[in-house]
Amino acid sequence: MEHYRLQLKTSIDEQTDRYKSILGIPRRKSKTLLQDIEHILFLVKNYKNISPSKLNLLIAQEFNIAQNTVVYVRPTLERANLLMKINGLVKLTNSAQIYFQEKNTAYLAKGFLDSYFGFMELLLLIAQNQPCKRNDIFTSWVNYYEEEFGGRALSTQKTQFHTIYRYLVTFNLINIDKSYLSLNEQMLNNLNRMVVY
The missing domain is CATH 1.10.10 (Arc Repressor Mutant, subunit A)
Structure with a gap:
């Protein structure tokens, strides 16, 4: 120790x-925080070339939250090195991609700890x-x-x-x-x- x-x-x-300071990720009913983070990353993975506004709209709809709340979700995950914005589009970082391959939560946790x-x-x-x-x-x-x-x-x-x-x-x-x-x-x-x- x-x-x-x-x-x-x-x-x-x-x-x-x-x-x-860090904002909490919005929660869906009967889902865990890990499932909610995964779901947001999965949206980016599935849509491949998704704009920040489209991602915000999807999160607002799927999590049933207001737009003024959803605008903080992507920056929180960007700071945690899970999402990045390139040429106006939101992409998964290498950490997020490796997480989906290995299902090792250390790849999600590292960015939060460091950032x-x-x-x-x-x-x-x-x-x-x-x-x-x-x-x-x-x-x-x-x-x-x-x-x-x-x-x-x-x-x-x-x-x-x-x-x-x-x-x-x-x-x-x-x-x-x-x-x-x-x-x-x-x-x-x-x-x-x-x-x-």
Whole structure:
């Protein structure tokens, strides 16, 4: 476990240019976050040459959400290195293409960890403390944020914390035991072995 703590600390120090907040992906009823991310990527894969506006329209229809909500979905996935815009068209990145071939969620998780503040910090706190509940490390997580970016509303901090936690559980990076939380070492090893070309 010490190896992962050191690795996470190093990654946090090296990843200095990360987005300070992340929006949740809209949810369809009775679907998981992973299924919803897959579905959006699948839309891009199936349509091959899809414009951002057409993708937004499809997401709005299929997820039953308003246009002013849907406009944040594509940029969230672009920042996570799963989608890219080339010549006015939305395409899958290599990470997303490899995910569809191998069904290894590490290819989805990597971009979120590298691009958004709070993911690696939450993993590090779990590795250091093995908390009984996620709220046991909330204050420490907020301290990381405030050290980096300054203060923000407590309600925003809670929303971000729970959104990031949900992503980490979805990507199977956290083991939820009856008595404590821990890192899923196998998934962390998968992240370390990833090759994206």
